[in-house]
Amino acid sequence: MELKALPSHRRLEERIVRGLLLAASSFSVLILAWLLVRTGQVAEPWVDWQFLTSYPSILSAERSGIMPAVAGSAWLAVLTMALALPTGVLAGVYLNEYAKNTRLTRFLRLTIANLAGVPSVVFGILGLAIFVRGFTLGGVTFFGYGYVLLAGALTLAAMVLPIVIVATEEALKAVPTSMREAAYGLGATKWQVTRDHVLPYASPGILTGSILALARAVGESAPLILVGGASVIYFLPDGPTSLYTALPLQTFVWAEDARADFQSLAAAGTVVLLAFILLANLTAIVLRNRFQKKYRW
Amino acid sequence: MSPSPPPPEQADPPMPRSLAATALPWARVPRPVERGVEGLLFLSAFTAVFLTAGILYVLLSNSFTFFSFPEVSIVEFLTGTVWNPDIGDTSFGVLPLVNGTLIVTFGSSLIAVPLGIATAIYLSEFANPRVRAVLKPAIELLAGIPSIVFGIFALIVISPILQETFGANVFNAANAIIVLSFMILPIITTLAEDALRAVPQELRAGALALGATKWEVTKQVVVPAALSGIVAGILLGFSRAIGETMAVTLAAGARPRMGLDLFEPIQTMTAFIAQRAQGDLVQAGPPFYTLFAVGLLLFVMTFTVNLVAARVLKRFREVY
Amino acid sequence: MNFRNLCILTALVLAAGALAGCVSNNGGAGGEKLQQAGSSTVFPIAAAWAEALAPGLQVTVAGGGSGAGASKLCAKEIDIGTMSRPFKDSEKATCASNGVTATEWPVAYDGLTVVVAKSNAFIDHLTVDELKHIWRANDPARTWADVRAGWPAERIVLYGPDSDSGTYEYFNEEILGKNCGADGKSICPPRSDYTASADDNRLVHGVVASPHAIGHFGFSYFHENQNDLKAVPIVPPGGSTPVAPTFETIADGSYKPLARPLFMVTNGVPASGTPLHEYLSYAFGDGQKLVRSVGYVELDAAKLAEMKGRLG
Numbered sequence: 001m002e003l004k005a006l007p008s009h010r011r012l013e014e015r016i017v018r019g020l021l022l023a024a025s026s027f028s029v030l031i032l033a034w035l036l037v038r039t040g041q042v043a044e045p046w047v048d049w050q051f052l053t054s055y056p057s058i059l060s061a062e063r064s065g066i067m068p069a070v071a072g073s074a075w076l077a078v079l080t081m082a083l084a085l086p087t088g089v090l091a092g093v094y095l096n097e098y099a100k101n102t103r104l105t106r107f108l109r110l111t112i113a114n115l116a117g118v119p120s121v122v123f124g125i126l127g128l129a130i131f132v133r134g135f136t137l138g139g140v141t142f143f144g145y146g147y148v149l150l151a152g153a154l155t156l157a158a159m160v161l162p163i164v165i166v167a168t169e170e171a172l173k174a175v176p177t178s179m180r181e182a183a184y185g186l187g188a189t190k191w192q193v194t195r196d197h198v199l200p201y202a203s204p205g206i207l208t209g210s211i212l213a214l215a216r217a218v219g220e221s222a223p224l225i226l227v228g229g230a231s232v233i234y235f236l237p238d239g240p241t242s243l244y245t246a247l248p249l250q251t252f253v254w255a256e257d258a259r260a261d262f263q264s265l266a267a268a269g270t271v272v273l274l275a276f277i278l279l280a281n282l283t284a285i286v287l288r289n290r291f292q293k294k295y296r297w
Numbered sequence: 298m299s300p301s302p303p304p305p306e307q308a309d310p311p312m313p314r315s316l317a318a319t320a321l322p323w324a325r326v327p328r329p330v331e332r333g334v335e336g337l338l339f340l341s342a343f344t345a346v347f348l349t350a351g352i353l354y355v356l357l358s359n360s361f362t363f364f365s366f367p368e369v370s371i372v373e374f375l376t377g378t379v380w381n382p383d384i385g386d387t388s389f390g391v392l393p394l395v396n397g398t399l400i401v402t403f404g405s406s407l408i409a410v411p412l413g414i415a416t417a418i419y420l421s422e423f424a425n426p427r428v429r430a431v432l433k434p435a436i437e438l439l440a441g442i443p444s445i446v447f448g449i450f451a452l453i454v455i456s457p458i459l460q461e462t463f464g465a466n467v468f469n470a471a472n473a474i475i476v477l478s479f480m481i482l483p484i485i486t487t488l489a490e491d492a493l494r495a496v497p498q499e500l501r502a503g504a505l506a507l508g509a510t511k512w513e514v515t516k517q518v519v520v521p522a523a524l525s526g527i528v529a530g531i532l533l534g535f536s537r538a539i540g541e542t543m544a545v546t547l548a549a550g551a552r553p554r555m556g557l558d559l560f561e562p563i564q565t566m567t568a569f570i571a572q573r574a575q576g577d578l579v580q581a582g583p584p585f586y587t588l589f590a591v592g593l594l595l596f597v598m599t600f601t602v603n604l605v606a607a608r609v610l611k612r613f614r615e616v617y
Numbered sequence: 618m619n620f621r622n623l624c625i626l627t628a629l630v631l632a633a634g635a636l637a638g639c640v641s642n643n644g645g646a647g648g649e650k651l652q653q654a655g656s657s658t659v660f661p662i663a664a665a666w667a668e669a670l671a672p673g674l675q676v677t678v679a680g681g682g683s684g685a686g687a688s689k690l691c692a693k694e695i696d697i698g699t700m701s702r703p704f705k706d707s708e709k710a711t712c713a714s715n716g717v718t719a720t721e722w723p724v725a726y727d728g729l730t731v732v733v734a735k736s737n738a739f740i741d742h743l744t745v746d747e748l749k750h751i752w753r754a755n756d757p758a759r760t761w762a763d764v765r766a767g768w769p770a771e772r773i774v775l776y777g778p779d780s781d782s783g784t785y786e787y788f789n790e791e792i793l794g795k796n797c798g799a800d801g802k803s804i805c806p807p808r809s810d811y812t813a814s815a816d817d818n819r820l821v822h823g824v825v826a827s828p829h830a831i832g833h834f835g836f837s838y839f840h841e842n843q844n845d846l847k848a849v850p851i852v853p854p855g856g857s858t859p860v861a862p863t864f865e866t867i868a869d870g871s872y873k874p875l876a877r878p879l880f881m882v883t884n885g886v887p888a889s890g891t892p893l894h895e896y897l898s899y900a901f902g903d904g905q906k907l908v909r910s911v912g913y914v915e916l917d918a919a920k921l922a923e924m925k926g927r928l929g
């Protein structure tokens with residue numbers, strides 16, 4: 001489109017609008033960068049090896065460290081993925097490979113979509129009422145584990161389940177139909193086709209999506225406030241039935257402390273949390289690239 | 298992987314597993330196993346139903362308990378303007394909490410919607426590939442930042458600025474509004490951009506052929522065509538803002554009130570739930586059960602907005 | 618997937634869940650782990666002691682308020698409850714009905730401090746009656762000018778503990794009185810239009826930010842934030858000279874009426890050799906040395922001897 005051929009006011013309008021749109025688009029990114037830098041400045045003096053390997057201290061911000069929180073978050077990450085990954089992948093496989101377009105299937109999809117939109121704090125309520133306190137039916141108590149890692153992991157797994165399902169479905173959809181048809185043509189059963197051909201091909205996509213779900217789970221604090229229990233932990237967790245703290249929880253506790261030093265600690269905790277999440281995202285990208293090379297057809 | 302038969306002097310290539318299954322009886326997957334697997338898969342998918350049922354059960358049964366206390370009435374809950382569940386003369390009108398939630402939601406939308414749509418339009422219609430390659434990952438990065446980080450931003454960076462410039466209270470609604478707008482912006486941008494890109498190129502080409510500038514095409518043809526998708530994005534942004542907990546808990550204060558003063562503390566429904574969860578958690582009368590009643594209201598609000606957004610999105614997708 | 622198969626599968630899932638429920642472990646009392654919850658006022662002491670005792674003895678400390686500490690102890694969910702007020706008779710009864718013998722151990726002394734922001738220039742002291750005027754439910758003071766002539770006509774911004782907090786009960790009983798309610802013997806409730814929180818840190822945040830704010834919480838929280846807060850000297854009832862809260866005035870009892878003991882409560886006297894016994898021995902031994910650094914006053918010699926004797 002020859003801009004010069006237009007009357008001048010339309011030309012001007014076009015130029016102004018382009019400029020404004022670019023400004024608007026960059027604005028949010030620039031502000032984000034500024035916020036990160038400012039927080040980083042506050043946090044920088046506090047983040048060091050001692051910070052990463054000490055226990056928190058109520059008496060002294062200098063002596064405080066984030067080690068139990070890192071350990072707790074690591075435990076939570078592993079347990080949450082152990083719960084959410086198999087369930088989510090199998091669910092995605094069912095919906096994409098096996099389900100026919102019945103009312104039941106539409107209801108399932110609707111439920112999953114709805115679950116994805118539930119606020120995280122409501123998952124916290126669910127976790128508190130059922131995973132922490134237990135659900136009694138006819139004298140039998142289900143769950144009710146107390147404020148331990150397992151309850152936290154169950155709550156977070158419930159929250160990220162829709163993400164894993166959607167990631168799996170997307171990955172499965174990308175598998176060419178010809179591959180399935182070829183396998184069927186050789187006499188394979190549905191499960192054989194899925195297990196031996198479709199899933200391996202889709203696994204990079206599933207893996208990437210799951211790591212992103214993991215990053216989301218590690219960063220969530222609202223459910224952990226309801227399900228986490230204690231605000232001070234001076235030991236490392238030793239199993240799924242251990243009490244714990246986690247990175248977002250510890251950051252939250254520090255942020256609530258009125259002393260200025262502890263506010264800086266909260267900023268430091270934020271930096272560590274962001275590092276964790278950045279690491280998860282980078283891992284996802286690297287793994288995706290590696291597997292794509294391996295499974296090129 | 299060779300489909301043609303091997304030359305006679307070479308060994309056969311290894312059989313694909315599925316072929317082995319039909320040829321070798323012990324490698325076959327028997328019918329019952331096949332059915333069992335399908336059952337297991339179905340059950341996995343059904344977990345979502347169990348979870349939803351769990352959520353509904355917890356919220357509904359405990360809210361029922363709440364409303365059956367003599368001093369609590371549903372009418373007062375939904376229409377009362379004083380929220381004082383603990384101290385002295387208790388009053389259970391939830392509107393102050395709803396007011397807090399709505400202030401934060403609409404306030405942040407006022408910032409995020411124009412910015413988000415502008416970004417989406419730019420990315421979809423105007424940006425050259427180099428700019429896109431930087432901007433789009435940046436927006437995705439924004440989406441991946443956890444809400445507690447934004448809460449810390451609000452407390453450490455935004456609050457001091459507001460205190461100095463506007464004499465705001467250390468905890469105030471504007472803290473939350475500002476950071477929340479950055480949290481919902483990626484949602485609006487992503488959905489709006491998808492909607493804009495889904496508009497067929499023919500529409501643009503036709504308008505351009507008639508002599509319109511790119512902006513005129515965008516303004517008068519593409520955006521209206523993508524409107525439903527954009528609206529859906531806005532609605533999902535609302536939903537996210539309604540459900541946001543950490544930024545408001547850390548930075549917006551804990552004073553449930555009516556009124557629109559942005560530089561004073563407020564309390565949203567989500568912040569109240571977080572506060573209640575940190576307090577006395579033993580079954581003991583109405584104050585404890587407020588957690589579930591407010592949780593139920595929150596669930597209903599987000600569910601409704603999500604439902605409307607899904608309908609709008611479905612209608613949009615049907616058109617294109 | 619027809620209906621019959623669905624039923625079978627659901628039954629299997631429920632069975633699995635029941636099995637899982639049997640295996641559930643509440644991480645409760647016993648072992649070298651102790652669980653503690655309760656008062657925000659006592660929290661700094663509890664946290665400091667837990668920190669000192671780790672890793673030999675692992676104590677987890679949670680908040681919730683004195684009320685939560687009491688009810689969780691009675692429900693056997695925790696080993697130690699922390700409270701900034703004595704056990705109520707009703708709470709003792711609840712405990713007894715659940716087989717729990719509520720045993721109170723005073724561990725330190727606190728002077729409940731009334732604070733204003735450092736930037737507050739006009740407050741020099743307050744009488745108990747003025748405090749009552751500010752905090753009572755019936756027609757309380759709206760502006761500072763209402764409290765005392767000559768003070769600015771600015772709205773009072775209030776911060777205080779919520780009803781789970783022992784500080785709430787203690788302050789209201791001492792300042793507002795105990796002759797309210799249907800039976801004329803309940804603690805009088807305060808006004809309800811203040812920012813209430815069971816987390817004293819929140820209150821500190823709030824008061825620091827406004828020259829017209831007032832709040833109250835344990836001395837430790839004032840002590841830790843002295844650069845930003847000013848403690849208001851209180852004129853004791855029947856007296857005429859304002860007394861400011863300091864370690865000395867709390868220890869010798871002259872800071873009236875807001876000096877009080879802080880408690881930890883257990884189920885009976887722990888047997889020798891148990892982790893709980895080890896904890897309390899520490900509390901009445903080396904633990905007392907930490908009390909002042911946290912911002913409270915350690916027990917006097919007589920009380921300490923009494924506690925040690927009871928512990929055995």
